[in-house]
Amino acid sequence: METFDLIVVGAGIVGLSTAWRARKAGARVLVLDKGATAYEASSRATGLLSLCGASPLEAPLAQEAEKLWDRLDEDLGYPTEWSQKGRLWVAITPAELDELKVTFQTFQRTYDDFELVDAQTCRSIVPPLTPDTLGGLYTRRSGNANPQRTSQAFAWAFQDLGGEIREHTPVLEILAEGGKVKGVRTPQGEVHAASVVVCAGAHAAPLLAPLGLEFPVAPVRFDAFVTTPLPPLFEAALVVHGLAVRQTLRGNIHLNGGPHEWVEAGVANDMPKPVTPLVRNIAKRLIEVFPSLRSAQMLRSWSGILDVTPDQATVVHPFDTPSGLIACSSAGHGFGMAPSLSVALSDLALHGKTDMPVAALTLDRFGKLPKDWRRAWNWQAGNYNT
Template identity: 40%
Template sequence: MTPSKGASVVIVGGGVTGLSAGWQLARAGCDVVVVDKGVIGYEASSRNGGGASHYHSPLFAEEQRMWPLMDELLGYPTEYRRERVIVALTDAQLTHYHYMAAMFNELGYTAEHLDVKQALEMAPLVSDRILGGIHLKFGGQANPQRTVQAYGWAMQDHGGRLLQNAQVSGFEIAGGKVTAVVTSRGTLGCDALVIAAGPQTEGLAAQLGAFAPMAPARAEMIVTEPAPLMPIGGVDGNGLYGRQTLRGNLAYGGGPHEWIEVGEAGPSARPTTPLMRNLARRVAELLPKAEHLRVIRSWAGVIETTPDGRPILDRLKAPDNVVLASMSGVGFGLSPASGHAICDLVLEGRCTFTDIDKFGIDRFADLPADWRLSRGWTPVSGPV
């Protein structure tokens, strides 16, 4: 594309949230371009646990409706697999998981209790010392890297465009609207703007006079050598989230996250931290029959967290053609639904399928300026 040409809708941020929104807008007939400071999906979007079971979100029902359809809708594989197992290593965990199962069933989503024998049949690598667990017959997991590719390719199939390695530095405003996005590769004219730039969303929103507070954190994942495939690929427990890939690798994360500071260009380095050994130990405790496997890859990337942990999905009152989108660390699983919501906010001015008022930025109007300090969400070292 010619960068100066622009598009009807410019989306800043090429993670799954921005790409899903771009795909939804393109299939609705919009001229759309997704701009990213680097390569699409380079941060958390392509390197996470791949889970799709966010029952606490207003977007949950749409997430559950769409995921089983995504391979067909996108025309490319996401490797989505339905169902998930959560196992307990303590009495307190088992009590909590049984509470969760009751809540799921009340919502109309089937979750069954598992005794030790049943859990081991579904997830043979887990510890014999578990006390039981629950079987979610909904939700599931997908391959983050394949899903990022699928969104990007599907958007382009519908006429959408990608502009990578183009850092956004500012905006042009006229008549109470953003009329152009200034990037390192040229200026893009626009009729509407979506900012879905992860931790950079706060700074970009501030240029437009909007307060969208968030704290960047480094999150780590590890990947092991392949293990024999389990009947259920998504197995959580011991404070971990993750999945077994179709090749057999175990990909797991689960914090604790490290609070950091990042600049406009994102983190300059992704050093290995002591968390990798912490994760490896906990994976071995959860899946001891795989404890002999070597860790072959690790990833330290960046997520953003809002003060209350809930996403931001809002259309600004001024400039009134701007939508802010930050999923506060849970963007991958909710991406089919968040893309739908963002498309609605751009085209209709509101989400048409669920109430997302709690995701508005007005809820932060009285937040103290030192909110990160008061929570202890401060980095232990300088920018990375």
């Protein structure tokens, strides 16, 4: 029987970064994925680090991530294209401006380095913004990176240390015995380990359910696209008009936008990722924000699936029974959070404790959640969160 110290389910950025850290600490680690490395949400992300200013629960973990991002290229030995050039939220309608003022008040509870800025300042940070710009909220902190390269960098760094990623190997069942996790079952048979960390994104809930464990995540699909490369226009990450936007080092305008479509996940099914007509709506909003991009060419569009928790904050939960089993959901902002989230998951898997600020992020906070919460909130397949 094959035996490892740690099995990581899922070769997305959270699983790969956790595996790399555990391998660096000397553990024998196996990563299993139902498909190819970082083929799901992680390579489809836009690449922004959210400082999670609206969530005092997870803002401390985001701040730790920010510090780790700054030295990640050096630590991994591969480029991530991380650039810390600030983040700007922009209002172009009076309703959006009112919302930004509320957001500012909320963020102030967590950080003091966010400022409300006028339209002229917004346009000095992001010159092509529409003359309709009314104002913004700005921080010099935060940044963005290349999701594909970063996920690949974690995978290569892990493999450089002798770590193994087994692609096209779905985990069909998590095995437990005598109150402890024992390993996993794949189509090729059982693999055993003292610890199993589930970083399976939207698939975590159906994977954990047969053990009698409820993991409240709802899968959601949403769209993204890039334009062909343009001359350098702006460096800050931008949140505007329901869009999250950055300009890549090559010059492409890379963005995502809602509304998001709720979908359904099985243990290891491949959920469809069509490009929906929403892309047209996103493109229309981009032109409203940047009128000068009216004739920019769309190079490529795609959609991806991510996992959303009831309070849209990260979950890191080490189960008491079976012990040795840890599950994670990064709630839709796992790309930015992966550097610190992975420290927590690796520490918990190998040592049962961590200095990372994740104590408030367990499932215990959902004690009163009704069993049919997805139906009650209309977060079920076929609905949109507009």
